Amino acid sequence: MDEALRRAMSQARMSDRELAEHCGVDSKTVSRWITQTSRVPHARHRWAVSEALGEDESVLWPAAAKKLVKAGPDREVAEVFPYRSACPASLWRTLITKAERELTFAGYTNYFLWLEHARFGTVLRRKAGAGCRVRFLVGDPDSELTRVREQEEGVALSLSTRIRVTLSELEKLKEDGIDARLSSGHAYLSVFRFDNDMIVTPLLTHRVGHDAPTLHLRRCQDDGMFDRFASHVQELWTRGAPVWKGTDEQA
Template sequence: MNEALRRAMANTRLTDRQLADACSVDVKTVGRWITETGRVPHARHRWAICEALGEEEEVLWPAAAKKAVKVGPDREVVSVYPYRSSCPASLWRTLITRAQRELTFAGYTNYFLWLEQAQFGTALRRKAAQGCRVRFLLGSPDSSLTRSREQEEDVALTLSTRIRVTLAELEKIRSQPGIDARYSDGHAYLSVFRFDDDMIVTPLLTHRVGHDAPTLHLRRHQSDGMFDRFASHVEELWNRGAPVREGEPHGQA
């Protein structure tokens, strides 16, 4: 019996059925997670469970968390996904919700976040009001690099259109102090999303859109490790970037 999981469900008054729905699994699977000794859900399900119950992974499955601890140079790599689209939406929600100091979205368009995260703008406004720094690093919709990448992607929903969607959404929330945006072309083939000491990194592949790109979930564990090097890259681009001014035209392609 996983007493920690059973107790967390009781504390939150979450039934087997409700947890199954939250994880998109059969209710019998939840029953096995609770009753079968040593039964550990897949990583994506553990994230969904932790989010639903408001608990830490090491509390619910201490043995699995201990086994996952690394000591080598790859210890900052939490998870690897062959596609960004296979990185669970629940992971993004959890990282956004838990961040207290910094949220940096250095994707070339950041368009998918507005589609996949419910009430994303409201969440960002709330985070900024609580003192969390919120930054967006975007490609310019009118740059020659954007036009070149549009030819590479050759999809109906162009990069410039996706950037303008993000600009339009940012326009709605930038009256809240603490939310800022800049343009940069330096991350056209590398998206970096930072949530305090967690990070999602996506190196974009030629002729592929972002959701097809391989994706890493990193967590900072050392100085000048992978996390710090990607963070420094983004800071350099931010310092060089051109401000996105409030009220800037964005409606026309």
């Protein structure tokens, strides 16, 4: 019997069926997670359960969390996904929800965020209001680089259109302490930071963002992979052009 999971479900007043619906599995699967300690959920389901119950994964499945502890140069790599679309929505939601100090979205369009996350603007307002720094680094829709990438992608909803949709959504948030800058230096690399967690997607030619291989990084050391990507984004932010006049110029 997985007492930690059973106790967390009881405290959250969540039934097997309700948790199953949240995780996208059958209720019998949840029952097996509880009654058979050898049945540890897949990583994406562990994230979904943790989010639903408001409990850390290491508390619910300490053995699984221990196996993920690494000592080599790849220890900051928490998980790898073959496509960004394979990165579970529950992971994004959990990272955004738990971030307290910094949310940085340095995708070239960031368009998918509004598509895939309900009431995203409301969430950003709440985060900024609680003192979290919220930044968006977006590609310049009128740049030559954007035009070249549009030709490479060859999709109906063009890159510049997706950027303009994002800028339109951000326009609604400019009075809420949310900052945005234009940059062309990250056309083939998207970095999304949530305090000490990060999602990185190196974009491939002739591919759209959701087809990009994706890394979930967690900061464990100085000058590791996390810090190097963070420095890259900070340099682009410093070089970037504010989207709105009067935007805070601090780096």
